[in-house]
Amino acid sequence: MAMIEFRNVSKWYGSFQVLKDCTTTVEKGEVVVVCGPSGSGKSTLIKCVNGLEPFQRGDVVVNGQSVGAKGTKLPQLRAKIGMVFQHFELFPHMDVTANLNLAQVRVLGRSLDEATAKSHALLERVGMIDHAKKFPGQLSGGQQQRVAIARGLAMDPIAMLFDEPTSALDPEMINEVLDVMVELAREGMTMMCVTHEMGFARKVAHRVIFMDQGEIVEDAPKEEFFGTPRSERAQQFLSKILHH
Amino acid sequence: MDFGFLTQPAFSGGGTYFDWVLSGIKWTMLVSVCAWLIAFTIGSVLGVMRTTKLRWLYLPAAAYVELFRNIPLLVQMFIWYFVIPEIVPKALGTWMKQGMPMPEFWSAVLALGFYTASRVAEQVRSGIQSIPAGQTQAALATGLTMPQVYRHLLLPMGYRIVIPPLTSEFLTIFKNSSVALTIGVLELTAQARTISEYTFRTFEIFTLATVVYVLITMAVTVLMQFVETRVRVPGYVGTGK
Numbered sequence: 379m380a381m382i383e384f385r386n387v388s389k390w391y392g393s394f395q396v397l398k399d400c401t402t403t404v405e406k407g408e409v410v411v412v413c414g415p416s417g418s419g420k421s422t423l424i425k426c427v428n429g430l431e432p433f434q435r436g437d438v439v440v441n442g443q444s445v446g447a448k449g450t451k452l453p454q455l456r457a458k459i460g461m462v463f464q465h466f467e468l469f470p471h472m473d474v475t476a477n478l479n480l481a482q483v484r485v486l487g488r489s490l491d492e493a494t495a496k497s498h499a500l501l502e503r504v505g506m507i508d509h510a511k512k513f514p515g516q517l518s519g520g521q522q523q524r525v526a527i528a529r530g531l532a533m534d535p536i537a538m539l540f541d542e543p544t545s546a547l548d549p550e551m552i553n554e555v556l557d558v559m560v561e562l563a564r565e566g567m568t569m570m571c572v573t574h575e576m577g578f579a580r581k582v583a584h585r586v587i588f589m590d591q592g593e594i595v596e597d598a599p600k601e602e603f604f605g606t607p608r609s610e611r612a613q614q615f616l617s618k619i620l621h622h
Numbered sequence: 623m624d625f626g627f628l629t630q631p632a633f634s635g636g637g638t639y640f641d642w643v644l645s646g647i648k649w650t651m652l653v654s655v656c657a658w659l660i661a662f663t664i665g666s667v668l669g670v671m672r673t674t675k676l677r678w679l680y681l682p683a684a685a686y687v688e689l690f691r692n693i694p695l696l697v698q699m700f701i702w703y704f705v706i707p708e709i710v711p712k713a714l715g716t717w718m719k720q721g722m723p724m725p726e727f728w729s730a731v732l733a734l735g736f737y738t739a740s741r742v743a744e745q746v747r748s749g750i751q752s753i754p755a756g757q758t759q760a761a762l763a764t765g766l767t768m769p770q771v772y773r774h775l776l777l778p779m780g781y782r783i784v785i786p787p788l789t790s791e792f793l794t795i796f797k798n799s800s801v802a803l804t805i806g807v808l809e810l811t812a813q814a815r816t817i818s819e820y821t822f823r824t825f826e827i828f829t830l831a832t833v834v835y836v837l838i839t840m841a842v843t844v845l846m847q848f849v850e851t852r853v854r855v856p857g858y859v860g861t862g863k
């Protein structure tokens with residue numbers, strides 16, 4: 379079953395087209411990595427899934443529900459999809475537990491006790507339980523990103539979106555975040571990840587999408603993508619990021 | 623300097639000149655604090671309105687700010703006191719001039735409050751807008767609605783960011799309250815002037831007034847520093863990432 383389905387999605391900023399007729403699917407339990415040069419529209423594409431970026435043409439269907447349709451209640455849809463950002467975006471004035479509790483209480487209507495129990499279980503899982511009472515500003519980048527992943531998971535999401543989750547991190551912290559993501563992938567979470575961590579892609583991705591200038595240029599099973607990318611643009615891009 | 627005159631019986635009213643000073647302080651405080659309540663409330667609402675993407679919310683707020691920020695406070699004081707009673711419906715106007723208790727006090731409070739609201743609105747707006755867009759996106763992504771994002775993220779963070787400039791507006795309101803003397807509010811500066819006319823102790827009485835203003839502003843500064851410490855976010859250094 380397709381969990382996320384892009385149907386000919388196009389988006390413009392004025393006369394500049396950021397997304398050009400993008401069509402692809404992410405199956406339930408599938409891990410799809412999205413890569414491509416800066417400015418190619420990766421972030422824009424992934425943000426169409428939860429309606430953070432509106433689009434003008436086509437549609438995205440998440441678990442059978444249309445994102446673009448007029449009657450769609452975006453907050454309800456978003457609550458079911460976890461999202462992790464490049465700059466973590468934890469709420470700085472709340473401690474780690476409160477960061478995880480907020481939407482559980484305000485959106486899902488869980489009691490504070492229920493939410494806290496859930497939050498602590500997830501913090502345990504991402505190795506952050508000892509920091510449950512700290513504030514985001516007191517944590518390293520890698521720690522903040524693990525908390526951000528836990529915040530997404532706290533909503534019991536049907537899919538997780540990652541937008542360059544490791545590219546703002548110092549090299550020594552990248553792995554602690556990737557390890558959490560690998561574990562998630564192995565547990566069968568549906569994931570759409572914008573990342574240039576090709577090691578991660580090799581390890582757990584089922585498919586790799588390559589974007590350039592708003593277009594999905596390549597959309598192939600991992601083995602195929604790393605074997606012989608069909609397009610020249612993808613080959614060039616791969617040789618650039620794999621050689622350092 | 624000789625402050626002995628303060629204990630002398632005043633020219634009128636039965637008390638001493640010191641009682642006049644105290645009464646002046648009372649009215650300065652009343653005008654300032656009442657005006658601040660208006661300024662903070664209305665300024666916050668307007669500031670938030672200006673940060674929304676809804677035209678029918680931000681346009682009126684923007685118009686308000688431009689209007690009230692650009693007319694001199696003294697002129698606004700005169701408008702509230704002399705002009706408004708003439709242009710409202712007749713019955714209301716008559717009541718404002720004859721029936722309403724302390725018309726000069728309420729005119730001063732409204733003038734100072736609505737004027738300062740335009741400045742508070744700008745501070746609140748800049749505070750909210752200095753929060754990176756990614757924060758709002760992350761909050762929306764968890765399923766919160768836009769009003770919830772304001773309630774739980776943008777307002778708590780925005781107010782923290784603007785405590786220093788808001789403190790400065792709060793201090794300014796005490797200083798600006800002296801403009802109320804022009805429409806007859808017997809606040810501290812007005813009392814100091816009257817006392818100097820009766821006693822010729824001009825130097826002493828204005829020294830005393832200065833000291834009182836300094837003490838008030840120091841007290842406000844300490845209060846706001848206390849607030850700032852209370853809401854300080856551990857480990858938080860700024861919004862720039």
Ligand SMILES: Nc1ncnc2c1ncn2[C@@H]1O[C@H](COP(=O)(O)OP(=O)(O)OP(=O)(O)O)[C@@H](O)[C@H]1O
Pocket residue numbers: 391396414415416417418419420421422423
């Ligand atoms: N608000 C905006 N107005 C106009 N153009 C925009 C806006 N936001 C993004 N763009 C443009 O859209 C294009 C795609 O942006 P997007 O952020 O999706 O790229 P990306 O692939 O995620 O790049 P990066 O790797 O740098 O994150 C870029 O050319 C960008 O300049």
Ligand SMILES: [Mg+2]
Pocket residue numbers: 420421422541542
């Ligand atoms: Mg991006």
